[in-house]
Amino acid sequence: MAKNYVVFLPFLLFFFPLNAQVQTKSFTVKYITTPITVDGVLDEEIWQIAESAHTFQQYFPTDSVVANQKTVIKMLFDDKNLYLGLRMDSKGKDYVIPSLERDFRAGGNDNISLLFDTFNDGTNAFLFGINPLGVRREALITGGGSQGGFTTSWDVKWRGESKIYDTYYTAEMVIPLTSFKFREGETKWRFNSYRFDMQANERSTWIRIPQNQLIFNLAFMGDMVFEKPLGKSRTPLALIPYVNGFSGKDFETGECTNTAKFGGDAKVSIGNSMNLDITINPDFSQVEVDNFITNLTRFEIGLPERRQFFIDNNDLFGDFGGTRDANPFFSRRIGIAEDLDGNTIENAIIAGARLSGKLNNTLRLGFLNIQTEEDAANEIPSNNNMMLSLQQKVFSRSNVSFFFINRQTFDKPEFVEESEEYNRVVGLDYNLASEDNTWIGKFYGHKSFQPNDNEGNYSLGAFTAYNSRKYSALVDVVLIDEDFTSDLGFIPRKDIFKVAGSVSRFFWPLDKKINNHGFELFSVYTWRPGLDLQNTDHDINFSWGAEFNSLAELEIGYSNQFIFLTDEFEPTGKDDAVPLPADQGYHFNLFRAEFRSDRRKVFSYSIEPTIGGFFNGDRYSLEVGTNLRLQPKFNIGLNVQYDHIGLPEPFSSADIWLVSPRIDVTFSKSIFWSTLVQYSNQRDNVGINSRLQWRFAPLSDLFIVYNDNYFVNTFMPRNRSINLKFTYWLNI
DSSP: OHHHHHHHHHHHGGGSOOOOOOOOOEEEEEEOOSOOOOSSOOOOGGGGGOOEEOOOEEEESOSSSBOSSOEEEEEEEOSSEEEEEEEEEOSSSOOOOOOSOSSOOSTTSOEEEEEEETTSSSSOEEEEEEOTTOOEEEEEEOGGGSSSOEEOOOOOOOEEEEEEOSSEEEEEEEEEGGGSOOOTTOOEEEEEEEEEETTTTEEEESSOOOTTSOTTOTTSOEEEEESSOOOOOOOOOEEEEEEEEEEEEETTTTEEEEEEEEEEEEEEEETTTEEEEEEESOOOTTSOOOOOOOOOSSSOOOOOOOOGGGTTTTHHHHOSSBTTTBBSOOGGGTTEEEOTTSOEEEOOEEEEEEEEEESSSSEEEEEEEEEEOOBGGGTBOEEEEEEEEEEEEETTTEEEEEEEEEEEEESOOTTSOGGGSEEEEEEEEEEEEOTTSSEEEEEEEEEEEBTTBOSSOEEEEEEEEEEOSSEEEEEEEEEEOTTOOOTTSBOSOOSEEEEEEEEEEEEOOOOSSEEEEEEEEEEEEEEEGGGTSEEEEEEEEEEEEEEETTSOEEEEEEEEEEEEESSOBOSSOOTTOOOBOSSEEEEEEEEEEEEEOOTTSSEEEEEEEEEEEETTEEEEEEEEEEEEEETTTEEEEEEEEEEEEEOOTTSOOEEEEEEEEEEEEESSSSEEEEEEEEEETTTTEEEEEEEEEEEEETTEEEEEEEEEEEOTTTOOEEEEEEEEEEEOOEEO
């Protein structure tokens, strides 16, 4: 049944109407030879000849009128750079700017962002942003900007400054053309811009975007037309060496470690459209520490990739399959492994290379090859990890993608069983996106190969979603064979046939308080093919949510759940706890609510209580988040999560706490200090991560990172370390 559904559903889409985009706004980017001083002041006469993108449309609180606060964007270019001059009218100088740190979040502070679709495909774009104090950010947008493809970990060299006046602020930006990828001889890029004005409580865009779509959706863009064709990009070779000194102690074993490590990355541009990234002996000690998560489920939770080497064009590697159920490539599998006790440890990367980008205007290539180091003490072999992907654009914004993954043991050490010598996965995905993004979808078929195990081993999926102003709906079907294996993937469970669906109705009242509200019915049913299609899970959710014009949000919901345990499960994490028995079903109900306050305020908060059943007992949870902004230097946050699990005898009950205070201090635009403390009695750990960063030159940093971990009950130390890392970005 599932196979027939996966094959048949894509053909149904051709009978659905795909509404065309009617936006036609454009402007000309004139060619200049006069240099421009980047000081945020638009006093050069050359700006007078520049055409502009203006007459922004309101996105919030409504999407049907012209923005109240005017925004004007002017552009010029020469053989090396794209120049931007911006003016943003405002009610005054009372801007919301939480931090001076680069790559700020757009929500909750004043800023303007600019999106450049350089291949005119409506699928990928470069984003550059700036706020009234001249703090910059850049990001990569993938998947058409409709499925969460927004990555701020990407870094590139460019300049920008701002200047504040009584009723407006201005900005100048100079972005080297080498920061973009584009086709030589191109005369037009698709362009849009969005602005957050916290004083007027207004969000606006150059090209009108309906509020039911994300504000960075690439289906809605105008044109920036270059006065003369763009030439060949002369991207320099970038070398990024590092030196890292480490000193640490494991108090459980008494072992002390003092090491010096060096390595680096290289970035090579191949033509105007391809990137070659090379890394040798990489070190990720400066990467922000993962947040602890209280996991009350039976399955692994995927955490986001934060390592810079894996970021550029990451959609060519990580966007296959279903991200929740069957993602065949999950980059965090590389460089991270488990020791003999099941603890997560680092598995050093010896070297690696990534080739990614456009082969032509419609075909993209991704190739990755990384070699990891052997750790014989923990029976971790040296592995070669390879992935090849091709993505062909079809129709206006859709694509067909192919991939091949190979994880191969190197040297075949004695502790590796024959069945684990290699793992290979091949697959084909079709990603649907209509021209106006009313319809999106994904349809895929993947197959894995292991030694002496080539029958079956499939993963199939079909997802379709409809999104309009008043209604939205989705259907998601997943079938994963019990023998399907992807060692480099994220697959929380196998041997499942899952069907999920939702229907939503939205209302847009002409009310001064409520901007929009709506109801959603969402359900998930899971069957086990290996157990004669026994229904093992269902989750039926009904919720109502509202977004207020004050930017506060409220949501309440009810969930009816059924879980049939096929294996024993102990949810509290206690060492001596009696697990819930297998081969037994549990019905229970949960009620939840969530309120998030206005983030423009100096003090903001969120609160999320949950109460109801939990297997054969009860659960009460409360999650609270607070944030105090003493702008632009200090941000102080505190997240508290409390879960009470009450199970009848002989099973265990537990009070699970996760407390995470955080302080961020930005001394200037180049010196940042952040400290995160995480207390988890479920993990029996108090962790302290403190990181000082000095950006002494563009994309060049000095990091001092201090880590300390203690046992909860005794507060005795577990391990402690300090890193001193120096990295320098050198263009040749």
